[in-house]
Amino acid sequence: xxxxxxxxxxxxxxxxxxxxxxxxxxxxxxxxxxxxxxxxxxxxxxxxxxxxxxxxxxxxxxxxxxxxxxxxxxxxxxxxxxxxxxxxxxxxxxxxxxxxxxxxxxxxxxxxxxxxxxxxxxxxxxxxxxxxxxxxxxxxxxxxxxxxxxxxxxxxxxxxxxxxxxxxxxxxxxxxxxxxxxxxxxxxxxxxxxxxxxxxxxxxxxxxxxxxxxxxxxxxxxxxxxxxxxxxxxxxxxxxxxxxxxxxxxxxxxxxxxxxxxxxxxxxxxxxxxxxxxxxxxxxxxxxxxxxxxxxxxxxxxxxxxxxx
Amino acid sequence: xxxxxxxxxxxxxxxxxxxxxxxxxxxxxxxxxxxxxxxxxxxxxxxxxxxxxxxxxxxxxxxxxxxxxxxxxxxxxxxxxxxxxxxxxxxxxxxxxxxxxxxxxxxxxxxxxxxxxxxxxxxxxxxxxxxxxxxxxxxxxxxxxxxxxxxxxxxxxxxxxxxxxxxxxxxxxxxxxxxxxxxxxxxxxxxxxxxxxxxxxxxxxxxxxxxxxxxxxxxxxxxxxxxxxxxxxxxxxxxxxxxxxxxxxxxxxxxxxxxxxxxxxxxxxxxxxxxxxxxxxxxxxxxxxxxxxxxxxxxxxxxxxxxxx
Numbered sequence: 125x126x127x128x129x130x131x132x133x134x135x136x137x138x139x140x141x142x143x144x145x146x147x148x149x150x151x152x153x154x155x156x157x158x159x160x161x162x163x164x165x166x167x168x169x170x171x172x173x174x175x176x177x178x179x180x181x182x183x184x185x186x187x188x189x190x191x192x193x194x195x196x197x198x199x200x201x202x203x204x205x206x207x208x209x210x211x212x213x214x215x216x217x218x219x220x221x222x223x224x225x226x227x228x229x230x231x232x233x234x235x236x237x238x239x240x241x242x243x244x245x246x247x248x249x250x251x252x253x254x255x256x257x258x259x260x261x262x263x264x265x266x267x268x269x270x271x272x273x274x275x276x277x278x279x280x281x282x283x284x285x286x287x288x289x290x291x292x293x294x295x296x297x298x299x300x301x302x303x304x305x306x307x308x309x310x311x312x313x314x315x316x317x318x319x320x321x322x323x324x325x326x327x328x329x330x331x332x333x334x335x336x337x338x339x340x341x342x343x344x345x346x347x348x349x350x351x352x353x354x355x356x357x358x359x360x361x362x363x364x365x366x367x368x369x370x371x372x373x374x375x376x377x378x379x380x381x382x383x384x385x386x387x388x389x390x391x392x393x394x395x396x397x398x399x400x401x402x403x404x405x406x407x408x409x410x411x412x413x414x415x416x417x418x419x420x421x422x423x424x425x426x427x428x429x430x431x432x433x
Numbered sequence: 434x435x436x437x438x439x440x441x442x443x444x445x446x447x448x449x450x451x452x453x454x455x456x457x458x459x460x461x462x463x464x465x466x467x468x469x470x471x472x473x474x475x476x477x478x479x480x481x482x483x484x485x486x487x488x489x490x491x492x493x494x495x496x497x498x499x500x501x502x503x504x505x506x507x508x509x510x511x512x513x514x515x516x517x518x519x520x521x522x523x524x525x526x527x528x529x530x531x532x533x534x535x536x537x538x539x540x541x542x543x544x545x546x547x548x549x550x551x552x553x554x555x556x557x558x559x560x561x562x563x564x565x566x567x568x569x570x571x572x573x574x575x576x577x578x579x580x581x582x583x584x585x586x587x588x589x590x591x592x593x594x595x596x597x598x599x600x601x602x603x604x605x606x607x608x609x610x611x612x613x614x615x616x617x618x619x620x621x622x623x624x625x626x627x628x629x630x631x632x633x634x635x636x637x638x639x640x641x642x643x644x645x646x647x648x649x650x651x652x653x654x655x656x657x658x659x660x661x662x663x664x665x666x667x668x669x670x671x672x673x674x675x676x677x678x679x680x681x682x683x684x685x686x687x688x689x690x691x692x693x694x695x696x697x698x699x700x701x702x703x704x705x706x707x708x709x710x711x712x713x714x715x716x717x718x719x720x721x722x723x724x725x726x727x728x729x730x731x732x733x734x735x736x737x738x739x740x741x742x
Contacts, residue, residue: 145636148640286641314629317626323627323632326632327453327632329587330639332588338644
């Protein structure tokens, strides 16, 4: 590898994670994009390749470009960078496609500049990519992509991201039914008010999930993966959702839910073998309904973005 | 001590704990009641002494009596017990006065019967005492009194209590302004619906608090002790509340909030010296207003109920 160039793996991420709506996220290990970021003499940022998805390449229309520019503006640097993006995550699938690109850009540029910024600062720059992608500068995908493992976005003002311990045998299975659900649509159908009683259940479950992650209590993780607020509403947009949940449970999954704003559905399992079995069971549901799908099985990635040789 | 008799310490408890409304609680170490529970030939339960508070002594009107009877009914035992209660926690103060009595009864009776029941089962019996005291069989005081430390009541159906790690240097300061706020009143003024946006902040903070407790990150514990839902409403019933909060913070407290349904106010600090300073600052507020008060400073009790020699 050349000195002024980085080839990196940018992980897919599961946001919301059931009871953790808008605050929790987790990074995947074997699902993600690749990017090459290269220092060049010409100032600014140029997207020189974008393979695998039909997305805009103009710097200020591309999430990696916008996130990178936010970093450069703050750094006062006069350097220039070329970015090649090899998309393997499908846009709109609900596993953080835009977050992978924007975090990859800021992580690599920061590294090539000699790391002037902290990981938390990188989250802020990457959030500008999310603002471009969805209209909302949310952090629940970019935070786990940058920190790795599970992250809790405790607060936005000021931004406070808490990395949460990830049990070593925790695996995710994600199935992506090839239907389109726009983030803006799936946000629109949410209610602005909730029952206090449902809220209490939700923060009880989130507390249980965080405790289960720290104590590596897989059973507690499973019991806590219940969403009383968002899943009952959003799952209506996802065909076969209830069936996918029930077959996952029967195949041994700890629990399951909507990944991000959907349409992907995730399940957590203890151990890879169970996660694979869950994937097989999920597949059969969509094969019967006749919906195309992708299935991913991955360990939770504790590192975040990784340099590839 | 006689073979068929136990003298025990029954801890005061802080329920709700700011962002943990209706799910979180913590046990105190140096504030609590004493009880003597004695096996006697006569079947059933008799409250033979009740010192320090004016409370009913008829078994089925007394929280310790009712909780003990719930245990005996389930056990099918023909044994009988006498209970002496030495109240040091004031009823209605918001630090689990009824929970101390009901948990003490079931813990000691279970011990004298050879421990047929698990701690979780004891929580269920003690909840019957809470039902008598407040009309609601809540567990957020009785769970920490029985398990010790911090506990999360993740769910009621089925009952799921999660003991949460307590950092070793965590101290509580509690001030009890001697005004009456009935639990039923302070529950009545709560709204049945909340903003989703406030809910998200609340479960973000609860997740942060649980993470802070496990990682012994005192600063994170402090940042997470924010209640967007209940405190803004209930604090109206507590004179000087905002001032108590601000002087606590200035004196070095990590954070503060309403203990249970009030009127007591708690603050957490790192180390006993700071917790004492916080107590002094709190006192001055009520001295100025002219309200009588009690102040307690205590380590978080990791053991729960303790046998006294």
